[in-house]
Amino acid sequence: MAMPKFNNNQLIAQFQDFRQKIYNCFESCSDACMNLLDALAGNTGANSIAELSLSPLFPRTYNSIYKAIIASFNTTSQEMNNEEQEGGKEEEEKEEKPNNLIRVVSELIRQPQQRPFYLFAIDTTPHPRPYARTLAERGYIYQPNTIKGNKPINIGHSYSILSILPEKETVNAAPWSIPISGERVSLDKTGVDVGSEQISEVMSDSSLPWQEKLCVLVADSAYSQRSFLFEQSKHKNLVVIARVRSNRIFYQSPPVDESKKKRGCPKKYGERFNLADVETWHFPDETTQIQQTTRKGRLLNITILAWHQMLMRGTKHQKMYRHPFTLLRIHVTDDTNQSLWKPIWLIVIGEQRGEISPTVANHCYRQRFDIEHMLRFSKQRLLMTEFQTPDVLHEENWIRLVMLAYAQLWAAKDLATHLPRPWERYLKPQSDTIMTPSTVQRDFPRIISEIGTPARSPKTRGNSIGRVQGQAQTQRTKHPVVKKQSKSTPNKQKAA
Template identity: 45%
Template sequence: MTTSMLKDSLESLQHFRQRLYEHLGARRDASLNLLDSLCANTQARSVVELSLNPAFERDYTSLYAAIEAFTPEPTARDPSPSTGLSALVSEQIPAPSPARPFWLLGVDTTPNPRPFAATLADRGVVYQPNPAPGNKPIAVGHHYSVVAALPERSRCHPPWVVPLQARRVASNTTATAVAASQMAAVLADPAQPYATALSVQVADSHYSHAAYLHALSAFSNHVVIARSAGNRVYSRAPPATDGACGHPIWYGEAFRLADPETWGSPCQSAEWPDQTASGRAIRLTLERWDDLLMRGHRDSPMQDHPFDVVRCRVFDAQTGRALFKRPLWLIVMGQRRAELSLQQIEQAYRQRFDLEHFFRFGKHPLLLDRFQTPDLTHEEHWWPLVCLAYVQLWLAAPLASDLPRPWERFLPKPLADTRLSPARVQRDFARLIRQIGTPARATKRRGISPGRVTGTPGQRRARLPIVFKRQPRLTATA
């Protein structure tokens, strides 16, 4: 990396930190210290241990005060502190290149297990892998929906994302409803570039249903690429019925993904060689059928929102054998979907899995699910704070030096023109902070708090029930 590029990266990081400091509002000094200690964390296994990090210049009580004072979204009572935080993060993302002339966004949901927090409100059943045979992969806790921008990268680059929003999925709603409101807020924000330019969103099959797709159909510059289950049934455009009486025909012949007899000839097909991350030569084959329809509901009619279906298959380049038993089906919906080629669709959806790397890294070195608090509001503040810490690591990646462990000296060295991985940037972040400094003011001792009056009894927190969405079956009475 050239000297001018390093200088630009340093100025971008300093400018972002100054703007972030101004947006943090109350307890901004402690909040920025908390973000720096998260980014430089290499030993803490719990949130309170971050107060022992040299980047946190205050007592551990200030750590909890910073989490309590942080407001991830503007409220009627305090509309100013974090207004424009997602817009501030979006300003740091490079503009699309001619090779990928659109903004790429991703959305997904991840669990936050809290099985032993009996006093925590609104806990439900969440997914959690369980290695014990015969046990169900479930736990008790919360779900969080995350919307992130996916910067352009090659396959050899580390899988970075730029988190924009993180919001808890309440028990009285669904993950798709929360994701739809998050995406609508991002796309409708005039301070962000996604409303006026072409933007593409990638998601798994959970987001390929009518309720979610209909909510985003109002944005003319937005295209959704979502995976579809292999047993879905769609419809072709209805035949023309000029002058016919009665209700108009909305759907034509059935297009069954599991029945090749109903497909017909694809409108577009492409094939190109590729290779896996391990270097295995493969061949990709994609086919596209245009202007299909899905049946909606009364609240989400879909007869006026056509989409394309793409079938993806992977073959071994030498033997020609299919590497997967079933093909990958993708839905491409949006008014500007025709501007995307088959190769761009496949590459965009492949980058969706970068979100999984973010969840894994966030839940271990960044302590994303380690905040053991009985206060639901504090937990909801913690997740956006961790996302901001991850954005700081992403901006500091061009400036960080690789510091391998003694047992890692034989691993492949990162390329000179690529960013380091999040874990490697975190190892060197403490040095960067010492060099560039911090906008946070030095701590001022206020004396020792008197605390609770001696003899005052503490109140026991109420034990709250677990929320089960499925209602119990009614039993017949004699």
């Protein structure tokens, strides 16, 4: 079924309505916040946050940029102190603000037509700050290193990003991943723990369009651990597709034989299934073979083996034998039957996993890599990791602003025109692979100049009196780098 088409006036009206709703989400400095979002979404040359003030979409001084970041989500130190004093009512209002942003962004996602479910992706991305000694709650984070042999670690923060993967009209359509929730991973939690909380928040909000509809979450091997899958299995309409390492051990469901039924607790696990040992594999319940052609015309042969009703070991409180899953082995070969890369293993878990065929599960997991493109674009073109601040709350505000700027690019996708560079003349203007985030960002200033902005023009307020002569600046506190504790070590904070 083809995606619905809209005329230009409808697209402009929808985009203006979306921008007005974002504008209404900011309670203070809303004009500066909106100008900052526009300058960020239309950024093509700024390499720092202050340089965004040179954009024609930001008609204010560079000081207003930092005021907008601080006031965007009302997380100044004074406001935080007032919230602690006044109690729970303000905490509820603070939690309601991100929810409003999720509702606004979720309205951009059309209901899927080609597939009967909404597709989500989750991942954790590093935010390195190795030299920010006055920034609190810094720890050792995972960051891939291009130099072979070096440890893939750095010092700073990590952020868990939950996004929606929109339905593609064609197989080779541009990769888009719309972020709807971004939370910092605190020192007492892991990225998997924060991701589980984000999913629970999104799945429990009855005002969101995917409520009571089938949802699929794709994730990498870090999210295939027992604690995460057990929590997600509580959501009746959620199916999780997660990659697993090739050395994991699972179990078959125990055979049920009423004639040999004995007293006591029935057997919960069947025969052992070692992914690294072919001898332990039983005959697959389903075998699927498909062919796929890449953009360059290369033919791929994909073989998918499926084992149903598989189990993983649980604990006293996480009884995983109550949550069987489907195990998939995906092997890709070329036309000479040579293996192109190492076979991958996926698990499909959830009450409605039967609605997801092995072929659909493979396509869903392949689309998971779109979130990697989004994170890379956000860091290179939206300055996601360029905001140097000693305040953790202000850093969190900046991450949310970057997510909104990316959502603006998605909302303006159908209004943008292709502006090729001199070396990009080979690209066809009508191809759907053209409208990438980069090409929309290139044309974004023209779109805003034509449709306008809900932000009001700035007013000159004169020069600030500055600091009083003789006033002493208090030095910021330097915080140590905190190393997270393992389960076997005492519950005391270590500083490196």
